[in-house]
Amino acid sequence: MQDFAAAIAEALRLIATFDADLAEIVGLSLQVSLAASFCAALIGLPVGALIAIGSFRGRSILILLLNALMGLPPVVVGLVIYLMLSNAGPMGGFGLLYSPAAMIIAQTVLVAPIVAALGRQTIEDLRQEYDEQLRALGVGPLRAVPTLLWDGRFSLLTACLAGFGRAIAEVGAVIIVGGNINHVTRVMTTAIALETSKGDLALALGLGLILLTVAVVVNALVLGLRVTAARSAYA
Amino acid sequence: MPPQSAVDGARCASAILPIRGEDLVFERGGRRLLDHIDVEIGGGGTLVLIGPNGAGKSLLARVLAGLVTPTAGQLTWAGRAPDRRCAPRIGFVFQRPVLLRRSALANVEYALAIAGVARPVRGERARHALERARLAHLAHAPARVLSGGEQQLLAIARALATGPEILILDEPTSHLDPAATTAVEELVRAVRSEGTRVVLITHDLGQLRRLADEVVFLHHGRIFERTPARAFLTQPTTDEAQAFLRGEIVL
Numbered sequence: 390m391q392d393f394a395a396a397i398a399e400a401l402r403l404i405a406t407f408d409a410d411l412a413e414i415v416g417l418s419l420q421v422s423l424a425a426s427f428c429a430a431l432i433g434l435p436v437g438a439l440i441a442i443g444s445f446r447g448r449s450i451l452i453l454l455l456n457a458l459m460g461l462p463p464v465v466v467g468l469v470i471y472l473m474l475s476n477a478g479p480m481g482g483f484g485l486l487y488s489p490a491a492m493i494i495a496q497t498v499l500v501a502p503i504v505a506a507l508g509r510q511t512i513e514d515l516r517q518e519y520d521e522q523l524r525a526l527g528v529g530p531l532r533a534v535p536t537l538l539w540d541g542r543f544s545l546l547t548a549c550l551a552g553f554g555r556a557i558a559e560v561g562a563v564i565i566v567g568g569n570i571n572h573v574t575r576v577m578t579t580a581i582a583l584e585t586s587k588g589d590l591a592l593a594l595g596l597g598l599i600l601l602t603v604a605v606v607v608n609a610l611v612l613g614l615r616v617t618a619a620r621s622a623y624a
Numbered sequence: 625m626p627p628q629s630a631v632d633g634a635r636c637a638s639a640i641l642p643i644r645g646e647d648l649v650f651e652r653g654g655r656r657l658l659d660h661i662d663v664e665i666g667g668g669g670t671l672v673l674i675g676p677n678g679a680g681k682s683l684l685a686r687v688l689a690g691l692v693t694p695t696a697g698q699l700t701w702a703g704r705a706p707d708r709r710c711a712p713r714i715g716f717v718f719q720r721p722v723l724l725r726r727s728a729l730a731n732v733e734y735a736l737a738i739a740g741v742a743r744p745v746r747g748e749r750a751r752h753a754l755e756r757a758r759l760a761h762l763a764h765a766p767a768r769v770l771s772g773g774e775q776q777l778l779a780i781a782r783a784l785a786t787g788p789e790i791l792i793l794d795e796p797t798s799h800l801d802p803a804a805t806t807a808v809e810e811l812v813r814a815v816r817s818e819g820t821r822v823v824l825i826t827h828d829l830g831q832l833r834r835l836a837d838e839v840v841f842l843h844h845g846r847i848f849e850r851t852p853a854r855a856f857l858t859q860p861t862t863d864e865a866q867a868f869l870r871g872e873i874v875l
Contacts, residue, residue, distance in 0.1 A: 522722035524691055526738050527711030536734075540725040 392590070399591035400598060411592065415599055418576040421489050421563070422556040425496030426504075429556075430549045432497070433504030438534045440505070441512035455509065458502035463495075467565030470495045474566065487568040492576070495562035500552035507548035511541045543618035547611050554607045558600065636710035640701035641789050641821060642666030643688050648697035650683060650845075657683055658694065659845040665790065669837035670812070670822040672853065674829075676868060680845040681825045682719075682794050688823075689714050689792055712739035715783030715791040715820075719798055721775045723767035728759055728778050731767050732785045739786040749785060757781035757811055773804020780811055790821040797831065809834060829869070833857065841865045 403411050440451060472478050474486040474494075485491045515537050523533050538545065560578035567574035569583055577596045584593035643665045650658035658680050665671060665688065673681045686692040687699065690706040699706055712735070724731050732750035741749060754760045757777040762770060767778060776796055783791060793812065797805040812835060816822045824835060832839065836853035841864070848862045860866045 519722060519724070521686075521691060522718065524708075525689065525711065525714075525716040525718075526735050527708060528738055529708070532738070536724070 396590035396594050400593075400595035403591065403595040404598065408595075411595055411599075413572065414575055414577055414580050414596065417489065417574075418557060418578075419603075421492045421576060422496060422553055424493045425500055425556045426549055426553040428493065428497040429500035429504045429552050433501040433548075433552070434508050434538065434545060435534075436501075437505040437508030437510075438512050438538060441509045441516055442530050442533060442537070452506075452509065455502055455506045459506050461499055461502065463499055463559045463561030463563075464565065466498050467495055467562035470498065470562065470566050486566065487570060487574060489567070489574060491566040492563045492574060495566045496556040496559065499559060499562060500556050503552045503555055504548050507551060508541075508545050511544040511548065512537045515541045543614050547614055550607050550611050550614075554604060557603055557607075636707065636713060638702055638704065638707075638710065639789060640710050640713045642702065643790070644700045644703075645684075645688055645694075646698045646700075648684070648687060648694045648699070650680075650687060650692070651695045657845050658687065661697070661845070661847055663688070663840070663847065663850075665821065665823060668816070668819055668821055670816050670824055670835050671838045671840060672832050672836035673823065673825045673840050673842060674827060674832055674868075675842035676827060679842040681827075681842055683845075684842065685716075685792050685794055685823065685825055689716050691716070712786040713789050715780075715786070715788035717776070717779045717783050717791070717793045717796050719795040721779035723770075723775060723778060726767060727764050728754060728767050728770065729763040731778060732782045735782045735785050741786070753781040753785035754778075756784070756814075758807070771804070773800050773807060776800060776804065776808055777811065780808065780815075784815060784820075788820065790823065791815055792823045792825075794825045795827075796824075797826075797828070805831075829857075841868065843868070 437455075440448065440455070470491065471486065473480045474483070474491055475481055476486075485494070516533070519533070519537065519540070523536065528536065558578065560582055563574070563576055564579045564582065567576070567579065569575050569579040575583075577600050581593045581596050581600070584590070584596070645661055645663045648658050648661040648663075649656065661680075661684060663684070673685065675681050683692065687694050690699065690701075690708065690711065701707070701710060724734060726734070729747075729750050732753050733746045736746045736749055737743075751760065751763060754763050757780060759774060759777055759781060762774060762778075767775065770778060780791075780793070780796070791812075796812075797808050800808065809831070812822060812824065816835075822835075824831070826832060832853060836856075839849070839851055839853050839856040840847055841849040841856065841860075841862070843864045848864045849856060849860060851861070856865065857869070860869055
């Protein structure tokens with residue numbers, strides 16, 4: 390119990406003194422997960438929008454698959470990306486394995502289905518509401534896409550934040566493709582796993598507290614967005 | 625003369641009136657909702673589509689506006705097959721206005737953008753449309769916080785902003801209070817007096833008396849009468865119309 394209290398005290402000291410190692414790990418974590426969330430939004434939102442407005446054979450199966458992909462196991466994604474980026478893999482020539490870029494790719498694969506699936510649902514709901522009015526104004530299906538994306542912006546941003554939450558908290562994929570290399574690919578979750586296994590609870594707890602804070606901030610942003618949207622009647 | 629259209633000529637090269645439906649049939653779920661309807665809408669004035677609930681009024685209006693494809697029959701706009709690029713020349717206002725999650729002004733500007741109106745003049749035209757509907761003071765208010773009456777006036781202003789040849793209103797006042805109903809009716813009268821063809825769907829006989837020049841009476845998906853409003857109210861020729869006016873047909 391005494392050790393635990395001491396570890397917490399040390400963790401708080403590390404945070405308060407803005408420890409260089411800790412700051413580096415937090416910085417890389419945010420950098421990787423923000424980049425992955427951005428890439429996932431670039432891919433996921435248009436895909437979600439096209440499925441939402443599209444009418445084609447196999448659409449229901451595609452939606453089913455997309456929803457199922459939201460629960461992709463990170464270790465499986467990590468393994469697949471590892472195989473693709475390894476020297477023998479189709480993308481081995483790029484030399485990306487054990488780099489932040491590999492981690493961004495893995496997290497993008499994890500997050501894009503979340504953004505696409507949640508975005509699809511948002512846009513489809515909005516489309517049902519707007520459909521007849523947009524057609525009455527002479528808006529075709531493709532022209533409707535930017536309209537729906539803009540009018541659904543608050544909900545879509547929430548979907549992106551949910552994706553960021555998933556990215557920043559996952560460990561399985563980034564540890565496989567990043568390798569948890571100190572000063573290169575060590576992020577909060579992989580560092581927590583490593584430091585805990587080494588028995589260095591102070592750094593692990595410090596990172597855990599920061600990770601929890603990030604989760605709270607993300608949720609506060611989601612809540613803030615919803616309140617802002619509701620107040621301005623743009624939700 | 626109808627007001628000059630704001631629609632970009634390159635997008636819609638022709639007029640759309642008269643709108644003509646020949647032998648229109650619409651079936652769904654084994655039920656025939658429009659039953660061999662022949663109708664032509666051209667000229668000016670206010671045509672009221674009246675009939676009991678489920679008569680097919682709203683459906684017929686949607687078919688004529690090209691929003692619903694009939695099961696059988698032919699629809700033409702000015703003698704040609706409907707061209708969706710000409711949709712802004714038909715102003716369609718729904719019973720429950722669907723407003724974009726934007727300001728009142730942005731809602732009107734959006735309609736103008738779709739109609740191909742150049743960006744530099746959109747703002748001015750949109751503001752003019754709002755002034756006409758007495759909504760200028762609410763230009764920057766989010767459209768969805770407006771009252772029911774204001775929302776319906778905004779929907780009409782948006783529909784009128786592109787200078788349509790015809791304005792179709794589907795029971796625009798059915799959920800409004802008397803003051804809002806009066807405001808909507810005043811706007812409809814003004815639009816009519818400027819030469820825009822108005823088609824109004826209602827089952828409110830008072831509104832028919834106040835606004836109609838001509839009446840089309842529908843029942844069970846068929847047109848039973850098309851007569852001047854006064855004649856319909858005083859000398860309906862069919863048993864169904866007489867029963868409707870006596871309040872004996874509800875559905």
